[in-house]
Amino acid sequence: NAGVTQTPKFQVLKTGQSMTLQCAQDMNHNSMYWYRQDPGMGLRLIYYSASEGTTDKGEVPNGYNVSRLNKREFSLRLESAAPSQTSVYFCASSTYPGTDTQYFGPGTRLTVL
Amino acid sequence: KNEVEQSPQNLTAQEGEFITINCSYSVGISALHWLQQHPGGGIVSLFMLSSGKKKHGRLIATINIQEKHSSLHITASHPRDSAVYICAVRPKPPFNTDKLIFGTGTRLQVFP
Numbered sequence: 458n459a460g461v462t463q464t465p466k467f468q469v470l471k472t473g474q475s476m477t478l479q480c481a482q483d484m485n486h487n488s489m490y491w492y493r494q495d496p497g498m499g500l501r502l503i504y505y506s507a508s509e510g511t512t513d514k515g516e517v518p519n520g521y522n523v524s525r526l527n528k529r530e531f532s533l534r535l536e537s538a539a540p541s542q543t544s545v546y547f548c549a550s551s552t553y554p555g556t557d558t559q560y561f562g563p564g565t566r567l568t569v570l
Numbered sequence: 571k572n573e574v575e576q577s578p579q580n581l582t583a584q585e586g587e588f589i590t591i592n593c594s595y596s597v598g599i600s601a602l603h604w605l606q607q608h609p610g611g612g613i614v615s616l617f618m619l620s621s622g623k624k625k626h627g628r629l630i631a632t633i634n635i636q637e638k639h640s641s642l643h644i645t646a647s648h649p650r651d652s653a654v655y656i657c658a659v660r661p662k663p664p665f666n667t668d669k670l671i672f673g674t675g676t677r678l679q680v681f682p
Contacts, residue, residue, distance in 0.1 A: 561614070
């Protein structure tokens with residue numbers, strides 16, 4: 458099993474450009490999450506999907522959109538990148554409301570110039 | 571004030587020392603998680619607790635639901651334990667139960 462995979466690992470964008478971060482899990486988990494991690498602020502939830510076909514906003518959804526393409530894949534899109542979106546992005550999945558252990562992807566380091 | 575507070579924020583230790591990291595929370599919870607983030611960035615789940623104590627190798631996690639407090643202990647610390655340790659809670663209603671609330675992490679450095 459690959460667990461949770463994310464692409465790309467690194468990305469540099471110019472202000473106003475768009476991009477999609479891809480996430481996939483092969484553990485048949487219902488719940489998937491997108492977080493951003495900034496120095497001194499801990500992990501903050503951007504969007505989550507409790508099951509295939511549903512998505513909900515987290516703490517910091519502005520400037521982002523998501524798609525739960527199927528049970529395996531959950532993508533995060535930045536329509537018009539801003540320097541404030543420079544961060545490390547993590548995708549995670551879990552069996553919640555089952556055992557609730559979260560499995561994280563390796564992260565994407567995004568810089569917006 | 572954050573719902574989840576960790577202390578200390580930074581911790582240095584000599585190899586072999588006993589280490590304690592604390593987590594306090596202010597909401598009712600159904601579970602508490604301890605996560606480890608290595609310098610390379612990857613995050614792994616260490617423990618999920620709803621009561622009592624769990625042990626895995628040199629790591630021990632305890633929780634006191636009445637006091638809203640959890641501790642992560644590392645016995646016989648080693649330089650490879652150097653990482654950021656993150657506490658997170660799954661709240662109970664009336665809070666949104668679909669998402670975890672994270673602390674800001676404790677950065678641990680263990681020197682030989």
